[in-house]
Amino acid sequence: MNTNLLLGVQNLSVAFDTRHGRVAVLDNVNLHLHKGETLAIVGESGSGKSVTAYAALGVLDPAGKITSGKVEFDGRNLLELSPQEMRKLRGRDLAMIFQSPRTALNPIRKVGQQIEDVLQAHNPGMSGKERKEAAIEQLASVKITDPARRYNAYPYELSGGMCQRVMIAIALACKPRLLIADEPTTGLDVTTQVVIMDLVHELAQAHGMATILITHDLRLAANYCSRVAVMHAGQVLEDAPIANLFKGARHPYTKRLIAATPKPGITLEKLASIPGQLPDLRQPQPPCRFSARCDRCVPECAAPGLTLVPYSDNASHLIACRNPL
Ligand SMILES: Nc1ncnc2c1ncn2[C@@H]1O[C@H](COP(=O)(O)OP(=O)(O)OP(=O)(O)O)[C@@H](O)[C@H]1O
Ligand SMILES: [Mg+2]
Structure with missing residues (x-):
């Protein structure tokens, strides 16, 4: 067993029960994260990034069912824990920053009290005075000026960037070992994005703390993460150190995703786009869900059992493709 491994997601599949029947959203997702490591999960909108995080943390929408797989955190399979055990872990060991801070915060509760709520849940021995001091300290740690005054603010009194800082303060109140940040800077202006990241x-x-950053933005991933997992239509297609990915992406989808990333000096007209759309997951899917959009598709792509394997014996560069670049 690799003792340095903090999170191992193995063959995780999730389906949603919808009006159109059961939709298989995640298909055998595999991810791993070592202690203290920073992993980015990238992919187009709808590729299953958030569902992967929700399933791993046990906060999946009730319509979603985990149909197979394991989520090992520090040697324990989270999918076998009771809701109470999971609640204990969330906040204390595992924390998440959600896509929109304004909706994730309680609008009718002072932000300081919302930090205290987490502290109280996980440190019942703390006195009220200690909790308030710790909450103010948390606000200071996310560089909110005049934290004692801001403790009494309601979310509507704060800017989007400030609300996101409060969310970070809540997520980190108990010093978790794993933080999942789901598009933490969506909706913020560019300067605030940099400050928050x-x-x-x-x-x-x-x-x-180990971090998983979920983002559309490959540049953000490159700036803050050491490794990237690329998702498309509920499958992880490539997983590699960031430098390998930019220098030598092996999956045709990753290559296109990189080509579609805006760069200085490239006009919108010249920016490459990825052909086709995400497949309709209500329909049965081929083993490679990218095959219908792929210009390197060969007959072998239709063979079942597509899995992530090391590219050319490089154990740190994984790829799920029958005809890689
Ligand atoms: N509650 C739900 N019921 C049915 N389908 C859902 C539900 N939640 C998510 N899905 C489906 O799961 C798929 C993956 O969604 P997910 O939110 O994980 O995408 P994402 O990669 O996080 O996208 P974005 O970048 O837009 O946040 C989508 O096809 C979506 O429609
Ligand atoms: Mg999402």
């Missing part, structure tokens, strides 16, 4: 990165480093 720098803050998450700095706090993660300071606490030796």
Whole structure:
């Protein structure tokens, strides 16, 4: 057993029961994260990034069912824990920053009290005075100026960037070992995005916390993560150190995703787009869900049992493709 492994998602499949019947969204997702490591999950909208995170943390929409797989955290399969055991782990060992801070915060509760709620749930021995001091300290740690005054603010009194800082303060209140940040800077202006991402990165480093950053933005992934998992239509197609990915993406989808990333000096007209659309998951899917959009598709792509395997014996560069670049 690799003792340095913190999170191992193995063959995780999730289906949603919808009006159109059962939709197989995640198909045998495999991910791994070592202690203190920073992994990005990238992919187009609807590729299953958030569902993967929700399933792993046990906060999946009730319509979603885990149909197979394991989520090992520090040697325990989270999918076998009771709801009470999972609640204990969430907040204390595992924390998540959600896509939109304004809706994730309680609008009628002071932000300081919302930090205290997490502290109280996980440190019942703390006195009220200690909790308030710790909440103010948390607000200071996410660089909110005048934290004692801001403790009394309601979310509507704060800017989007401030609300996201409060979300980070809540997520990190109990110094978790794993933080999942789901598009933490969506809806924020570019300057605030950088400030927030720098803050998450700095706090993660300071606490030796492993981080999963979910993002559409490959540049953001390149700036803050050491490794990237590329998802498409509920499958992980490539998983590699960031430098390998930019220098030598092996999956045709990753190559197209990189070509579709805006760069300085490239006009919108010249920017490559990825042909076709995400497949309709209500329909039965071929083993490779990218095959209908792929210009390198060969007859072998229709063979069942597509899995992530090391590319050319490189154990750190994994790829799920029958005809890689
Ligand atoms: N509650 C739900 N019921 C039915 N289908 C769902 C539900 N939640 C998500 N899905 C489906 O699961 C798929 C993956 O969704 P997910 O939210 O994980 O995508 P994502 O990669 O996070 O996209 P985005 O970048 O837009 O956040 C989508 O096809 C979506 O329609
Ligand atoms: Mg999402």
